[in-house]
Amino acid sequence: MTSDLLIIGAGPAGARAALRAKACGLSVLLVDENPDAGGQVWRPLPNTFSRRTDAPASAEAQDGDALRRELRQAGIECRFGHKVWNIGSDLRTDVIGPEGSVSWRPKAVLVATGTTERVVPFPGWTLPGVIGLAAATILLKSQNLLPGRRTVVAGSGPLLLAVANGILKAGGEVAAVVDLASRGEWVGTLPSLLGRPDLVRQGAAWQWKLRAAGVPVYYRHAIRSASQVDEGFAIRIGRVDAAGAPVEAPLVELYADAVAVGNGLVPGTDVTRLLRARHRFEGRLGGWIARSDEGGRTSVPGLYIAGDGAGIAGAAAAGAHGEIAALACALDLGTIDQVAYVRERAPLVAQWTRSARFGRAMAGLMALRGGSVEGIAPETIVCRCEDVTRAEIDAAVRDGARDVNQLKAWTRCGMGPCQGRTCGDVAGALVALQAGSREAAGCFTGRAPLRPVSLAEVAGPYTYADIPIPKAAPL
Ligand SMILES: Cc1cc2nc3c(=O)[nH]c(=O)nc-3n(C[C@H](O)[C@H](O)[C@H](O)COP(=O)(O)OP(=O)(O)OC[C@H]3O[C@@H](n4cnc5c(N)ncnc54)[C@H](O)[C@@H]3O)c2cc1C
Known part of the structure; x- marks a missing residue:
C-alpha cells in the first residue's frame, strides 16, 4: 500500500x-x-x-x-x-x-x-504491585481496575492528582499522596494556568476531593523503599530538598497493598x-x-x-x-x-x-531532579530488564565507559525487551554525574525492533527443514 x-x-x-x-x-x-x-x-x-x-x-x-x-x-x-x-x-x-x-x-x-513514563528507582520498585503512575491511568481508564484496595500514590506532576482521584472515584482507598514538589512550587505554576480556567477548576476539585476523603499529602517527600509485608507493602518515605535529594529527617512508614509511582514523562x-x-x-x-x-x-x-x-x-x-x-x-x-x-x-x-x-x-x-538521581542507593536495580544496579553502572563509568552506549555494551543496561525505554533516562543521568553533562553521556542508539516481536511474526510460517543450511567453508 x-x-x-x-x-x-x-x-x-x-x-x-x-x-x-x-x-x-x-x-x-x-x-x-x-x-x-x-x-x-x-x-x-x-x-x-x-x-x-x-x-x-x-x-x-x-x-x-x-x-x-x-x-x-x-x-x-x-x-x-x-x-x-x-x-x-x-x-x-x-x-x-x-x-x-x-x-x-x-x-x-x-x-x-x-x-x-519515568520512575526514579528505589529499593522495591521492581516488586509486583508497584506500578507506574501513568500505568495506573491505563488500568483505571481501559479496564476500570484499581491498582489495589489501598494505594500509595507517589512521584511528581499532575498525574499524582489525576490518579489519586481516579482511585477514589473507582471506589479505592488512597493511603497517601507523596509529592516531590512543595506546595509553593504548585502555587508557582498558577500564572501559566490563567489561560485554562477549566484546568484550574479541575485541579481545585481534585484537591478538594482528596481533602474531603482525608487523604494525607506529603509535599517535598519521596519513597525511600518498599518492602513486602503480609499481603502488602511497608513503604518508607522521607523528606527531600528542592533538588530531590534525601534530607536527614525521621522517615514515615505507610502501609498499602499497591504503590503507583512516577517521576514524569x-x-x-x-x-x-x-x-x-x-x-x-x-x-x-x-x-x-x-x-x-x-x-x-x-x-x-x-x-x-x-x-x-x-x-x-x-x-x-x-x-x-x-x-x-x-x-x-x-x-x-x-x-x-x-x-x-x-x-x-x-x-x-x-x-x-x-x-x-x-x-x-x-x-x-515533572522534570527529573538531579538530587533524586544522586540519592539512588548503590544496590538499587536501575535497568529492570537486565537487573543492572546503580553500583554496576557507577563501576562501569569509573572503569572508563564514556557514554550510555558503552555502558550498554559493558553491562547490558538498556539491552532488554524494553530497549531502555524504562531505564534510559535515569541511566543517562547517572552516567552524566561522572561524564559532566547529559550531552556527554548521550542517549541510547536506536535499534530495531522498536517493539518486542517474535521471529515467527517477522518471518511468517515456515518449515524448519526448508531453511537453507550453508555448507561449511573449505579448510
Ligand atoms: C501511560 C501514560 C498515561 C498517561 N495518562 C495521562 C492522563 O491520564 N491524562 C493526561 O492528561 N495525560 C496523560 N499522559 C500524558 C499524555 O499522554 C500526553 O499529554 C498526550 O496524550 C500526548 O499526546 P500524543 O498524541 O503526543 O501522544 P500519545 O497520546 O501518547 O499517543 C501516542 C500513540 O502512539 C502509539 N505508539 C507509540 N509507539 C508506537 C509504535 N511503535 N507502533 C504503533 N503505535 C505506537 C501509542 O500506542 C499511542 O497511542 C499519559 C502518558 C502516559 C505515557
Whole structure:
C-alpha cells in the first residue's frame, strides 16, 4: 500500500494530524498498536465493555469519543492493533498486525508516538504491585481496575492528582499522596494556568476531593523503599530538598497493598533515534528530543515529529502540534501552497501557544531532579530488564565507559525487551554525574525492533527443514 503520509500514533497529535492532512488533500494511513484512537489520554474502554448509562461519561471520555467519531466520519484509513517495529532510511515501515507482517513505503512519516513514563528507582520498585503512575491511568481508564484496595500514590506532576482521584472515584482507598514538589512550587505554576480556567477548576476539585476523603499529602517527600509485608507493602518515605535529594529527617512508614509511582514523562524518541535524526537534550521538556523546525521537520528528509514526543506540552498542545506538522507535510508534498499554509497555520500556532504554556509548566514540575538521581542507593536495580544496579553502572563509568552506549555494551543496561525505554533516562543521568553533562553521556542508539516481536511474526510460517543450511567453508 502506498500513501503520501504514514502517521505513527493515534493520540491527540497523530489523530488531529491525520484529519488535517486529509483535509489538505494527502492520502493518509494512521497506525497505532492500541485497539482504537485516543492515545494515552483518551484511551477508550474495550469494545467488549458496556458503559454504565446511569453515570455521565468523563470529559476525557467524551473528548476521546468525539475524536474517534471524527476520524470515522472523515474516512481516515486506520490500522489499529498494529505495532511499528522497524523503519528503514527510505522510510519503508515494517509493521506487525493481526494479519502478520506488512511493510509500507510512504512518501513521508509523521512520528506522533507520545511519551514513556519515568520512575526514579528505589529499593522495591521492581516488586509486583508497584506500578507506574501513568500505568495506573491505563488500568483505571481501559479496564476500570484499581491498582489495589489501598494505594500509595507517589512521584511528581499532575498525574499524582489525576490518579489519586481516579482511585477514589473507582471506589479505592488512597493511603497517601507523596509529592516531590512543595506546595509553593504548585502555587508557582498558577500564572501559566490563567489561560485554562477549566484546568484550574479541575485541579481545585481534585484537591478538594482528596481533602474531603482525608487523604494525607506529603509535599517535598519521596519513597525511600518498599518492602513486602503480609499481603502488602511497608513503604518508607522521607523528606527531600528542592533538588530531590534525601534530607536527614525521621522517615514515615505507610502501609498499602499497591504503590503507583512516577517521576514524569520522557519523550518517545525510539523512531527518530533509529533513523539517526539529530537530537538535543532539554531537561524541562522531558529529556532528549529530536531537533525539529517550526513545522515539525526533523533532520531526516520526509520525517516529521509532533506531540509530546517532540517535548512534553500536554494533550491539547499535542493536537495543535499534530495539525501544524500535517500542514508542513502538505506544503512539502505540494498539496497546499504557501498562502494556504500561512493562513491555516496561524490559528493553530495561537492554540498551541495557549495550551503549551500550561503543559510546559506541568512538564517543569515533572522534570527529573538531579538530587533524586544522586540519592539512588548503590544496590538499587536501575535497568529492570537486565537487573543492572546503580553500583554496576557507577563501576562501569569509573572503569572508563564514556557514554550510555558503552555502558550498554559493558553491562547490558538498556539491552532488554524494553530497549531502555524504562531505564534510559535515569541511566543517562547517572552516567552524566561522572561524564559532566547529559550531552556527554548521550542517549541510547536506536535499534530495531522498536517493539518486542517474535521471529515467527517477522518471518511468517515456515518449515524448519526448508531453511537453507550453508555448507561449511573449505579448510
Ligand atoms: C501511560 C501514560 C498515561 C498517561 N495518562 C495521562 C492522563 O491520564 N491524562 C493526561 O492528561 N495525560 C496523560 N499522559 C500524558 C499524555 O499522554 C500526553 O499529554 C498526550 O496524550 C500526548 O499526546 P500524543 O498524541 O503526543 O501522544 P500519545 O497520546 O501518547 O499517543 C501516542 C500513540 O502512539 C502509539 N505508539 C507509540 N509507539 C508506537 C509504535 N511503535 N507502533 C504503533 N503505535 C505506537 C501509542 O500506542 C499511542 O497511542 C499519559 C502518558 C502516559 C505515557
